[in-house]
Amino acid sequence: GEDVEQSLFLSVREGDSSVINCTYTDxxxxxxxxxKQEPGAGLQLLTYIFSNMDMKQDQRLTVLLNxxxxxxxxxxxxxxxxxxxxxxxxxxKSFQKLVFGTGTRLLVSP
Amino acid sequence: NAGVMQNPRHLxxxxxxxxxxxxxxxxxxxxxxxxxxxxxEGLKFMVYLQKENIIDESGMPKExxxxxxxxxxxxxxxxxxxxxxxxxxxxCASSPPVLGEPGNTIYFGEGSWLTVV
Numbered sequence: 001g002e003d004v005e006q007s008l009f010l011s012v013r014e015g016d017s018s019v020i021n022c023t024y025t026d027x028x029x030x031x032x033x034x035x036k037q038e039p040g041a042g043l044q045l046l047t048y049i050f051s052n053m054d055m056k057q058d059q060r061l062t063v064l065l066n067x068x069x070x071x072x073x074x075x076x077x078x079x080x081x082x083x084x085x086x087x088x089x090x091x092x093k094s095f096q097k098l099v100f101g102t103g104t105r106l107l108v109s110p
Numbered sequence: 111n112a113g114v115m116q117n118p119r120h121l122x123x124x125x126x127x128x129x130x131x132x133x134x135x136x137x138x139x140x141x142x143x144x145x146x147x148x149x150x151e152g153l154k155f156m157v158y159l160q161k162e163n164i165i166d167e168s169g170m171p172k173e174x175x176x177x178x179x180x181x182x183x184x185x186x187x188x189x190x191x192x193x194x195x196x197x198x199x200x201x202c203a204s205s206p207p208v209l210g211e212p213g214n215t216i217y218f219g220e221g222s223w224l225t226v227v
Contacts, residue, residue, distance in 0.1 A: 041220060097166060
């Protein structure tokens with residue numbers, strides 16, 4: 001079956017790096033995503049990675065994929081208070097149906 | 111280019127009433143998806159539609175819920191005889207027909223928050 005797990009909370013200080021982790025069970029996952037959700041708002045696609053990639057970097061964001069361990073991480077460099085939000089990991093075999101984790105609430109303190 | 115538009119953003123219904131949620135996909139997108147987010151949970155897939163076709167409704171509750179995406183107009187998610195457990199955020203997403211290229215992926219609307227009292 002499909003299952004995506006994330007830790008519930010992460011607290012960091014402004015300027016530090018944040019690392020949000022995610023594990024998934026479906027070895028046939030083709031695409032993995034990170035979305036950001038601010039309170040009362042919709043989902044913002046941050047980045048996605050194909051399963052044949054190990055790493056993807058986009059400005060302050062670095063995604064690492066360990067396909068053998070089915071582990072995905074999102075590193076946010078120089079975390080700012082505006083990064084405080086819930087971060088969802090998601091996987092899919094095709095783009096048509098995403099399976100989401102329960103989200104990691106990131107709190108950035110000044 | 112406007113994003114995925116959902117309305118209403120907030121909807122309050124009494125138990126037993128009907129709720130209709132509307133979604134207009136991004137320009138050029140012909141595929142629409144509905145997801146539900148219960149309080150303190152992640153999003154759960156409900157249904158995937160193309161124009162006039164339901165492609166995958168494996169996540170839809172068997173009763174009271176229906177979805178359509180007509181040839182003209184927005185996609186509609188309809189919940190009949192709402193109960194308190196239907197209170198949730200309902201997110202619509204859309205995508206173009208050809209996926210897999212950078213930027214061609216699923217984009218979400220800002221959600222419709224349904225409260226059943």
